[in-house]
Amino acid sequence: xxxxxxxxxxxxxxxxxxxxxxxxxxxxxxxxxxxxxxxxxxxxxxxxxxxxxxxxxxxxxxxxxxxxxxxxxxxxxxxxxxxxxxxxxxxxxxxxxxxxxxxxxxxxxxxxxxxxxxxxxxxxxxxxxxxxxxxxxxxxxxxxxxxxxxxxxxxxxxxxxxxxxxxxxxxxxxxxxxxxxxxxxxxxxxxxxxxxxxxxxxxxxxxxxxxxxxxxxxxxxxxxxxxxxxxxxxxxxxxxxxxxxxxxxxxxxxxxxxxxxxxxxxxxxxxxxxxxxxxxxxxxxxxxxxxxxxxxxxxxxxxxxxxxxxx
Amino acid sequence: xxxxxxxxxxxxxxxxxxxxxxxxxxxxxxxxxxxxxxxxxxxxxxxxxxxxxxxxxxxxxxxxxxxxxxxxxxxxxxxxxxxxxxxxxxxxxxxxxxxxxxxxxxxxxxxxxxxxxxxxxxxxxxxxxxxxxxxxxxxxxxxxxxxxxxxxxxxxxxxxxxxxxxxxxxxxxxxxxxxxxxxxxxxxxxxxxxxxxxxxxxxxxxxxxxxxxxxxxxxxxxxxxxxxxxxxxxxxxxxxxxxxxxxxxxxxxxxxxxxxxxxxxxxxxxxxxxxxxxxxxxxxxxxxxxxxxxxxxxxxxxxxxxxxxxxxxxxxxxxxxxxxxxxxxxxxxxxxxxxxxxxxxxxxxxxxxxxxxxxxxxxxxxxxxxxxxxxxxxxxxxxxxxxxxxxxxxxxxxxxxxxxxxxxxxxxxxxxxxxxxxxxxxxxxxxxxxxxxxxxxxxxxxxxxxxxxxxxxxxxxxxxxxxxxxxxxxxxxxxxxxxxxxxxxxxxxxxxxxxxxxxxxxxxxxxxxxxxxxxx
Numbered sequence: 001x002x003x004x005x006x007x008x009x010x011x012x013x014x015x016x017x018x019x020x021x022x023x024x025x026x027x028x029x030x031x032x033x034x035x036x037x038x039x040x041x042x043x044x045x046x047x048x049x050x051x052x053x054x055x056x057x058x059x060x061x062x063x064x065x066x067x068x069x070x071x072x073x074x075x076x077x078x079x080x081x082x083x084x085x086x087x088x089x090x091x092x093x094x095x096x097x098x099x100x101x102x103x104x105x106x107x108x109x110x111x112x113x114x115x116x117x118x119x120x121x122x123x124x125x126x127x128x129x130x131x132x133x134x135x136x137x138x139x140x141x142x143x144x145x146x147x148x149x150x151x152x153x154x155x156x157x158x159x160x161x162x163x164x165x166x167x168x169x170x171x172x173x174x175x176x177x178x179x180x181x182x183x184x185x186x187x188x189x190x191x192x193x194x195x196x197x198x199x200x201x202x203x204x205x206x207x208x209x210x211x212x213x214x215x216x217x218x219x220x221x222x223x224x225x226x227x228x229x230x231x232x233x234x235x236x237x238x239x240x241x242x243x244x245x246x247x248x249x250x251x252x253x254x255x256x257x258x259x260x261x262x263x264x265x266x267x268x269x270x271x272x273x274x275x276x277x278x279x280x281x282x283x284x285x286x287x288x289x290x291x292x293x294x295x296x297x298x299x300x301x302x303x304x305x306x307x308x309x310x311x
Numbered sequence: 312x313x314x315x316x317x318x319x320x321x322x323x324x325x326x327x328x329x330x331x332x333x334x335x336x337x338x339x340x341x342x343x344x345x346x347x348x349x350x351x352x353x354x355x356x357x358x359x360x361x362x363x364x365x366x367x368x369x370x371x372x373x374x375x376x377x378x379x380x381x382x383x384x385x386x387x388x389x390x391x392x393x394x395x396x397x398x399x400x401x402x403x404x405x406x407x408x409x410x411x412x413x414x415x416x417x418x419x420x421x422x423x424x425x426x427x428x429x430x431x432x433x434x435x436x437x438x439x440x441x442x443x444x445x446x447x448x449x450x451x452x453x454x455x456x457x458x459x460x461x462x463x464x465x466x467x468x469x470x471x472x473x474x475x476x477x478x479x480x481x482x483x484x485x486x487x488x489x490x491x492x493x494x495x496x497x498x499x500x501x502x503x504x505x506x507x508x509x510x511x512x513x514x515x516x517x518x519x520x521x522x523x524x525x526x527x528x529x530x531x532x533x534x535x536x537x538x539x540x541x542x543x544x545x546x547x548x549x550x551x552x553x554x555x556x557x558x559x560x561x562x563x564x565x566x567x568x569x570x571x572x573x574x575x576x577x578x579x580x581x582x583x584x585x586x587x588x589x590x591x592x593x594x595x596x597x598x599x600x601x602x603x604x605x606x607x608x609x610x611x612x613x614x615x616x617x618x619x620x621x622x623x624x625x626x627x628x629x630x631x632x633x634x635x636x637x638x639x640x641x642x643x644x645x646x647x648x649x650x651x652x653x654x655x656x657x658x659x660x661x662x663x664x665x666x667x668x669x670x671x672x673x674x675x676x677x678x679x680x681x682x683x684x685x686x687x688x689x690x691x692x693x694x695x696x697x698x699x700x701x702x703x704x705x706x707x708x709x710x711x712x713x714x715x716x717x718x719x720x721x722x723x724x725x726x727x728x729x730x731x732x733x734x735x736x737x738x739x740x741x742x743x744x745x746x747x748x749x750x751x752x753x754x755x756x757x758x759x760x761x762x763x764x765x766x767x768x769x770x771x772x773x774x775x776x777x778x779x780x781x782x783x784x785x786x787x788x789x790x791x792x793x794x795x796x797x798x799x800x801x802x803x804x805x806x807x808x809x810x811x812x813x814x815x816x817x818x819x820x821x822x823x824x825x826x827x828x829x830x831x
Contacts (some may be wrong), residue, residue: 032715042436043743084347257505
């Protein structure tokens, strides 16, 4: 158990280092000079642009920049945004809650909707229920968020007036964006759950449970859904990237604050400190969700419990 | 006595009946998430929309006359050599935190802006050849320049050079932008980045410039929210989530114009029109005839109709028609004339010898690289132009790139054509584009005479002389076919009919919120 924890920790450090390095390399390869991007429209002279470049440390050789960056990171210093002139750590902390709120709400909605659709489709396989549920799943999978979000605004905000279309703050503001993003997520979950349930229904232990005359509801909940949902949990955790990238669009459509918009702006302006900071936060979020998913899956499916880990 | 009473009652009734009641709150929709909102540091135009009402500037520019009027400076003098500006400051002005405004505060602000540590992205460069600020006495301050700089007053009239409370700046350091303190008609209450910004009425305000109509703000609160996705702007207005919305897309604007609850207030923005810069150093655009052919072969009216739904004027030259120094003669150049375009291309030796619909010369097809940025309807404009030029036998390879990439492409001269526009009320803006050393010299022009005109016009203070010089520059730009002007920028503001008295400053972007009232 202790060895497992240590391995996991080392793995986490490695992932963080890789993410930090990738962010560094990717921005080095992206065309465009940050100093010029910041100053061009002001009519700064070439000398003034060169001075700013030196000030930002961009004149140093790449290994020097990389070493300085890692050293700052090791001290927990994410630096100062070149564009905003504020601490990157503070800026991320300001935006993180809104994005986390949206991602968690969308993940829950997507999971519940996906599981319900998948279960219905599997239980009523090859009937109109299956067709409808699978159809909805495909619609969720294939509808771009910017479009479904706009439709949701037009219907629920403009015509029905049920929910506000813009901004954040309370739960009412969260409904439309979370539903839009959750609907997109539910598609992949539903398809997976359907396949899993269809498989589990063929298992001997389901037959045995049926033969023992257990109530159908109990069989479905305990014997079928638990093992079938396990892989779905992994899928949802792996969809974090989708949630974050979808959040970029969702935040923009619903005029919400969030890390996504911060990241996009930083990339467009070559604001390297912010880009690196957001990438790191994304990596940490990935590590945490995959850890959580592992525990959840073990809890849901006792077959996966190894010796010594079981409860 | 009774007569007096009746008179007073009548007067009171009239007063309450005619003037909309003070108070109330509006939501103002901004269109970009600003890149940071410290006016001394950051460069976005969006920051000025709320902050123009938080701060005061030394002078103001009257949008009607183009003249400068007193602000925090009651009067000012410019030395004979144009290098020393002396400002006599208004007394009794207080920042929102109680700090008195005086000459020392002006010096503090200008030193802050010009300090390399602040890494200003715009304000520093608006001061041009700034050297230092001298405090003469408590209410007299002198700005000393290294060279004469005619646009200085225009710069000082903008929020980027507004006066911030030295106490607050020192207290908050790099977090000042979340705690801004000015002397203006509204107090900065809070800013939640990416979500909203809130202003509240400053009841003590009594030192507004003559261009303001009210002594204090009529609204109690103004909240700003960010609507970055253009498609969401008119729904937000129509669902009542915003009362004013900037940059409504043209198709939504034409629809809202027919509504009884909303109106569109178009504001023409001075500056450099949306135009395509032609790289005069890269063949085949090094040939004047080819550049002229593209101008004659461009049906700008069709572009304005299709993309902008006739909500913007056709641009004739490099300066928008509402800019000081605009030369209307540029409209004589290059009316739409495809026959002349064809003749010029033939004359330059470009003929379609292999019958593929694209002209060629010496085995090379007449193909042009067009790089576009994804904003400001540039992709749509580019698509239409490519279609129009295809009819002339010109092939366009267009590609959408990011702004930093566009800057790099332009610097390396890898483009044939690249569009841009920039707002600014002083015609010195032309120097950023057509001086041989300019950062935005995307036409790659090198014309010593034009360099001299632009340099001189930035130095002389005589308005007529400046206008003449800029007229010459505009004529030269069009004679040499350096650019293809498309559209003068117009900001289509969607406004709820309950909002009255919305006016904008000389830059066209920044509302004077003090005078905004709510209809009953």
